[in-house]
Structures are given as structure tokens and as C-alpha cells.
Amino acid sequence: MALNLHLLRLFASVAQTGSFSRAADDLNVSQPAISRGVRDFELQVGCRLLDRGPRGVRVTREGEALLRYAKSLFAMERAAEEELRSLRELGEGILRIGASTTIATYMIPSYLGSFYKAHPGVEISIVSANTRAIATLLLEHAIDVALVEGPVDEPGIVSEAWLTDEMVLITSPEHAFAREIEPVDTARLNAETFICREPGSGTREIVAEVLRNNGIRPVRSLEIGSTEAIKQLVASGLGVAITSAAAIRDQITLRTLIVVPIHRLRMERTLWRLSVPGRLANPATIAFERLIQI
Structure with a gap:
């Protein structure tokens, strides 16, 4: 059975926003179209993915399993789009960095300055949070580079010594x-x-x-x-x-x-760089990671 990626996108949006109406706003389609698409998708996969209720929707166990793959799939899609936009010497693209508070505040600003001078067309996004939160963001594909103050013992994450x-x-x-x-x-x-x-x-x-x-x-x-x-x-x-x-x-x-x-x-103490094995890195991420290893 080949999954309908359009319907998968509708389901993932509802699951992540917790609401058919918010998903409709995010995807710029009508709420009836969202509801119909998710219902058709559930029929296609042969199980209920969402429990509907007066206070919104709750993702079922089967829906949670499918949502993990959907996040990975759409993250790869974004990475491919960003790489295509970045092929001309990083003239465009986005670099999403997550760093523990001390690292974000006191250690990477100089690296970011050097990166910006070399690639002024790349959009830089920085999230500062504690180590546990940064690890979660990396698993959720919300950031591309993760620098933290302690190693993380989390399935799917590799911790490498940095500084x-x-x-x-x-x-x-x-x-x-x-x-x-x-x-x-x-x-x-x-x-x-x-x-x-x-x-x-x-x-x-x-x-x-x-x-x-x-x-x-x-x-x-x-x-x-x-x-x-x-x-x-x-x-x-x-x-x-x-x-x-x-x-x-x-x-x-x-x-x-x-x-x-x-x-x-x-x-x-050792500061650490976190990564997810097998995840494709976009050109901006590759360039920044080369810079911080110098």
C-alpha cells in the first residue's frame, strides 16, 4: 500500500496542532477538506489515527507511530528544498541551531559572526534551552545543529565531544x-x-x-x-x-x-555536539559544523 503523501500531510498537521481548524489555517485549506482528507486517510491505512472529542483531537497509538515517520519524511523534504536553494555557494538557505544556555550566550556568538560574514544570505535561527530540551528539538527535526553542556543518553542520538x-x-x-x-x-x-x-x-x-x-x-x-x-x-x-x-x-x-x-x-567539562545518525545535513549545517571544528 502506497501512502498518499497529501493526506499524510493533512493528518500530520492536525496531529501536531491538535485541531482541525488550526490545521486548516496552517495549510490554507477549508476545515471540511481537512476532515474529509483525514477520514479518507484513516480508511486507506485501515485504522483510526485520531480520537475526536469536544475539546479537540487526541492522537491514537497508531497515529503516534505514523506521526514519527511523517515528521522524518517532511523534514527530509524541507532539507531537500533548502539544499536546492543553497546550491549557489550558500547564497540562500537556513541554519537552525539549538544550544544550551551557556553555549548560546557565551561561546557561539563569535562563530555565528564568522559564519554570517562568509554566508550573509543564509537565515540563522537560534534556540537557547537546557540540554534536555535541545535533545528533544533535535529528535523532532526542529533544529539542525545541537550543542549542549552534557552528553545525552537518548535512543537515536549520538553525543560527540566538541570543546x-x-x-x-x-x-x-x-x-x-x-x-x-x-x-x-x-x-x-x-x-x-x-x-x-x-x-x-x-x-x-x-x-x-x-x-x-x-x-x-x-x-x-x-x-x-x-x-x-x-x-x-x-x-x-x-x-x-x-x-x-x-x-x-x-x-x-x-x-x-x-x-x-x-x-x-x-x-x-566536555561540551558536546549531538547528532542523529543517518540524517541528511543541508549545506548550511555542513558549513557551520566545519567552522566550529576549527
Whole structure:
């Protein structure tokens, strides 16, 4: 049985929007045409793909299975269209990047500047989120390049080492640690309030591992979903934090934050590039990935 790709597109739009009317608006067709097309498609495949109800539609188990293939198929279609538009030395095209917050904010702007100078006709789209969210976007074909702060153990995703990032302990200039001449002993960190990122953040996982491996059990912790907010709270004297050295360069220059060495402890982490084996990359993606490997 050969699937009708037009009807598959109608079904996928309804499944993803959760509404026949929204799908009709997205595809610029009438709602009766959408309803008729999905019904005909269900008859063709021989099973119910959507459960209709007063509050919208719900995708059935069979519909979920088919939707996964539909997303892959239409993503390949978009990639083919983008490649054809990009054949003239990347004169056109789109580059969709997903990056963990620290990477997006502090590490890839210089790469993006170089890429834009070389390929000004390429449209660049950037999504900044935590590691878990970036992995999901990659699986959903919503991004082409995925750069994260921790490896991802997810079926269908390969994690490759990209860069090494130094992690440092930061305090306010008024903190007692800032006046120490010698590196601080790890045992003294137990009495501190640690300000850390939210669950799902690669930075949080790395910091938790460092603390656990060195027997550090802070008496208090505070979760914040932003590296910028963490820096502000540390600078105000609310607590201490372990963060990327790349994220605090400006604050160190201005002396609003202080890096405190820890006795016999050097913290480094690997940053990762995620990919999906077998997925075709468009020319803009290939060019950007070559650039960030230099």
C-alpha cells in the first residue's frame, strides 16, 4: 500500500496542532477538506489515527507511530528544498541551531559572526534551552545543529565531544573566600549556599557530580533557571556558584565577581555536539559544523 503523501500531510498537521481548524489555517485549506482528507486517510491505512472529542483531537497509538515517520519524511523534504536553494555557494538557505544556555550566550556568538560574514544570505535561527530540551528539538527535526553542556543518553542520538570548558567557583568580592591567599579547602564549601541551575541543565549535572565526587554537601541550595541570574545573585552576596569560566569574563574584569581556587581541585567539562545518525545535513549545517571544528 502506497501512502498518499497529501493526506499524510493533512493528518500530520492536525496531529501536531491538535485541531482541525488550526490545521486548516496552517495549510490554507477549508476545515471540511481537512476532515474529509483525514477520514479518507484513516480508511486507506485501515485504522483510526485520531480520537475526536469536544475539546479537540487526541492522537491514537497508531497515529503516534505514523506521526514519527511523517515528521522524518517532511523534514527530509524541507532539507531537500533548502539544499536546492543553497546550491549557489550558500547564497540562500537556513541554519537552525539549538544550544544550551551557556553555549548560546557565551561561546557561539563569535562563530555565528564568522559564519554570517562568509554566508550573509543564509537565515540563522537560534534556540537557547537546557540540554534536555535541545535533545528533544533535535529528535523532532526542529533544529539542525545541537550543542549542549552534557552528553545525552537518548535512543537515536549520538553525543560527540566538541570543546573543553573550565568550571570555576565564584563569589562576591565581599565574601570571606575572596580574601583568602591560599586555595579554599573543599570542606569549607559545606557551609555555603550553592546557587545552581534547574534540573535538566547540563551545567547543573556537572556541578552536582563535582560536589558529590569530592564529598561536598552544601547546607543550602537555590535553583535558578538562568546563568545571568546566578551571577547577579552571587555578586549580591546571596551565595556561591560553580559556573563556566567563559560566562564570567566581563564580571571578572569589572571585579563584580571573584574566582576562588579550590584546594587540589581543577574542574573541567566536555561540551558536546549531538547528532542523529543517518540524517541528511543541508549545506548550511555542513558549513557551520566545519567552522566550529576549527
